[in-house]
Amino acid sequence: xxxxxxxxxxxxxxxxxxxxxxxxxxxxxxxxxxxxxxxxxxxxxxxxxxxxxxxxxxxxxx
Numbered sequence: 001x002x003x004x005x006x007x008x009x010x011x012x013x014x015x016x017x018x019x020x021x022x023x024x025x026x027x028x029x030x031x032x033x034x035x036x037x038x039x040x041x042x043x044x045x046x047x048x049x050x051x052x053x054x055x056x057x058x059x060x061x062x
Contacts, residue, residue, distance in 0.1 A: 034049075
């Protein structure tokens with residue numbers, strides 16, 4: 001039966017675990033119609049277009 005040779009400190013344990021749980025940065029692209037940054041394969045929140053078509057209506061801010 002396997003037995004640990006010595007106590008692993010909290011710092012050493014957490015250092016080992018930290019590399020596994022990193023979050024990936026989401027890919028952000030520029031909207032071809034308005035130039036705002038938005039998520040790929042989703043309708044643009046500023047102009048409401050997706051794939052060259054008007055999908056949602058967006059009210060202009062004052």
